[in-house]
Amino acid sequence: MSEYTEPTGEDYGHDDNYAPEPTHDEHVIVAQFTDGSQIGVADYDHDGYADILATDADGDGRPENVYTDEYGGPALDTHYVDANEDGNPEKVFADRNEDGYVDAAAADTDHDGALDLAVFDNNFDGHVDQVQVDPDEDGNIDKTVTDTDFDGVFDTVHYGDHDTNPYARA
Numbered sequence: 001m002s003e004y005t006e007p008t009g010e011d012y013g014h015d016d017n018y019a020p021e022p023t024h025d026e027h028v029i030v031a032q033f034t035d036g037s038q039i040g041v042a043d044y045d046h047d048g049y050a051d052i053l054a055t056d057a058d059g060d061g062r063p064e065n066v067y068t069d070e071y072g073g074p075a076l077d078t079h080y081v082d083a084n085e086d087g088n089p090e091k092v093f094a095d096r097n098e099d100g101y102v103d104a105a106a107a108d109t110d111h112d113g114a115l116d117l118a119v120f121d122n123n124f125d126g127h128v129d130q131v132q133v134d135p136d137e138d139g140n141i142d143k144t145v146t147d148t149d150f151d152g153v154f155d156t157v158h159y160g161d162h163d164t165n166p167y168a169r170a
Helices: none
Strands: 028-032 038-042 052-056 065-068 078-081 091-094 104-107 117-120 130-133 143-146 156-159
Touching: none
Parallel strands: none
Antiparallel strands: 028 038, 038 052, 052 065, 065 078, 078 091, 091 104, 104 117, 117 130, 130 143, 143 156
């Protein structure tokens, strides 16, 4: 059933000035400036709010900054930074509860294309209460340190990899 057909099945037609509803591609706007830089924005779910925004400051066709709506509200809540334009972000910042503050961040500290460090504010009080690291740089989180009772003191350490656990027996 199309948007122009009533549930009864009747098509009410249209006049000569009829313009069809925009297609999926018409919900994308790309602006190119005289210096070659570009910005693109898209509303893929047609709710009137941007779902993705990308900026290409040097005009090479590869965005350095991408903002997305990952958590379902009206805001662009996640920012990916790909400064070297290799297709893998070096930094990611997220506002998971859309209160205007970053409460999750991750970084590729060794520039190998995999995120190595992540920090989270899980109770949204403005303080980091979980840190995840990948010290052996294999792409898997090896150690998670958490403040489980949110008192400002990290309480638990979880080792996710036998190779990086100092207490594991060989």
